[in-house]
Amino acid sequence: SEHDTGQIYMPFVNWGLFAAIVLAVVMFKSSTNLAAAYGIAVTLDMLITTVLTFYVIRYGWKYPLWLCVAATGFFFVVDLAFFTSNLLKLFAGGWFPLLIGGLVFTLMMTWKRGRGLMGEAQQAEALDLPSFLEAVFVSPPVRVAGTAVFLTAESGTVPNALLHNLKHNKVLHEQNLFVTVRSHEVPWIAPAERLQMEPLGHDCWAVTLNYGFKDEPDVPKALQLMRGHGCEMASMTTSYFLSRDVVTPTLGGGMAPWREKLFAQMHHNASAAAQFLHLPNNAVIELGSKIEI
Known part of the structure; x- marks a missing residue:
């Protein structure tokens, strides 16, 4: 609607x-x-x-x-x-509707609480993106051709995918975009308001993409709006880096152990972000990270 x-x-x-x-x-x-x-x-x-x-x-x-x-x-x-x-x-x-309602309520509250615990865990370990890039470019790694798009849930923080890429591959692309997708409680967002970008120096940009609840998110199409603003992207040389979070239940966490295990399974079965954001399958790189709740 x-x-x-x-x-x-x-x-x-x-x-x-x-x-x-x-x-x-x-x-x-x-x-x-x-x-x-x-x-x-x-x-x-x-x-x-x-x-x-x-x-x-x-x-x-x-x-x-x-x-x-x-x-x-x-x-x-x-x-x-x-x-x-x-x-x-x-x-x-009469037990039947109470059983069904109890099961659905348990699933919904477990998902809500689990997502909250995940957010708290990520915030506790989050690094400030501008400060991190400033430290990285004191002794910069090897720069390789192409554009890297790092998807991040919170703007201004370092994506786990970037940390893993630097740790294992020890390279940084010529252009790096740190993209956050925002959903708003309006049906449509005008194309002129779709993209907001902030230069971070060294050919790095923080990008926010805005969508209404009736808009269909398409990250590659939206990023084409950056053409003519200092960032020229070619689809054949652009890679999309995502963090694939694996939830690990811990004793004494924020929920009962059985609820943490239930949330971990629900999170594992959740739809992939790449499909939802219309990312090209042959250009997506998922780097796993473990989150304890």
Whole structure:
């Protein structure tokens, strides 16, 4: 949707819902047996909607507290009464929507918390990019022909891929771009606002690419906007360096061990960034790095 950032159609999820519905029908065999599950699902949904309504009118619309409580309190009591009465059917099939909801909630919160821990770990070890380049060029490594594009989640920090490239290959390209892709809560970003670049000296640039939630990220196409601004890129001599992070669970970390292992598996199965950013397959170099959470 161009108007609502949360309205996203994902075919895989829709087919997954279809399979789950067929499985539920086969398990319960009749609509009568599904009545308990349906009752708990509907009444719990009503209760959650009432609670969220309170947060919207209180913290989103900034209405007075007494008015928010008065507006939602009556409906909360009614919805709670309906939900608790349906709990009597918990063992007659009412457990099914609670189980599904609990599983999905656990996955979502594990992913959210895991991403937060990853960000904290990366920030703790992050190096300042301008200071790092200044130190590198005191005794510069061998410069090789071509352009290197380093994808980084946080602008102004040194990508792990650059560190590994210098450590193992001991070379630096003639031109080096440190690219951060930003997604904004607007449907479209005008082409004139797509690219922001900052020269770092020694033929290095910090680049930020801006996209709306309806734009399709295409990094190679966006970087062509740098032509005529001191950086001439040729597709045949451009390499894209990505950090392939491997999550390692640790004892005493930010989550329970089983949740850390679950997040590590979810992160491993996540879609590759190269495909999402439309990077050419024959020009992508992934350098692994280990992150402990």
